[in-house]
Amino acid sequence: MEYTTNYLKMSRVELLERVQMQMGERRFKHVLGVEEMAIALAGRYEADIEAASIAALTHDYAKERDRDEMQELIRKEGFDLDLLNYGSEIWHGPVGAFLVQKELGVQDDLILDAIRKHTVGASEMTLLDKIIYVADFIEPNRDFPGVAEAREIAIRNLDEAVAFETKHTLHYLIEKNTKIYPQTIATYNTWVAKS
Structure with a gap:
């Protein structure tokens, strides 16, 4: 995929290199899986594929950062x-969005919000927020009871996938x-308990 300069002043290859430097091999494999699923969901639901790719590749940018560094930033x-x-x-999530903006130069609020919300969701979520939230849960490397059902739901209805993931996560x-x-x-009150 070729990036335009709409969101980032670097190519996808350069972004991959920068992201890979922030994490171990297992985490990077997960990030690539999230990108694969985010692109598929963006295509399915007519979202911006480039934005989905960038948000997916950077969603765990701070995941392996030192806890003390993250606490200091907070x-x-x-x-x-x-x-x-x-x-x-x-x-x-929130620290990662801050670092992605500061270190990688991503300024797009939709991408940064998707990074912020990917771990806990939100009562109000954009299409991109939902795509990253769900893609992180169902990426191809995930293997847990219910993931196959979650993948089927995600193809059928993205809002139902958000609800399924939220309920599953809370139960866990x-x-x-x-x-x-x-x-x-x-997130649960909005997407699951809709009564």
Whole structure:
């Protein structure tokens, strides 16, 4: 895929190199899988394929960053300090969007918001937000009970896929007695509990 200069002042190959430097081989393989699925979903739902590619390739940009570095950025850069009550599984979305903007020069708000929201969703999600949220969950390297059903739902109805993923994720967190980030509950209330 050839990138225009609409979103980024570098080629896809250059972006891949920069992203790969931020993570191990296993994580990079996951990122490529998310891109593959995001492009497929963008084609299916008539979204901007280039934006989907860039958001997918950069969604885990901060995933393997040092925890202390992320905590410092949260404190120093004006993030909601409540983030510090949760782990890096939550932090890497908003911190990643900040770093993608700062280090890679991505300025597009839709792409940055998709990176911010890919871990916990949101009560309001754009088409690109939903594509990245779902693609991260169903990419080809994922193998867990329910992933095949999630893939089928994603092809049929993206909103239903968001609901399925959110419900599955909450169930997992509850089973593990994990503290749940409030935005995850807001996502559930909007996309699952629609009564």
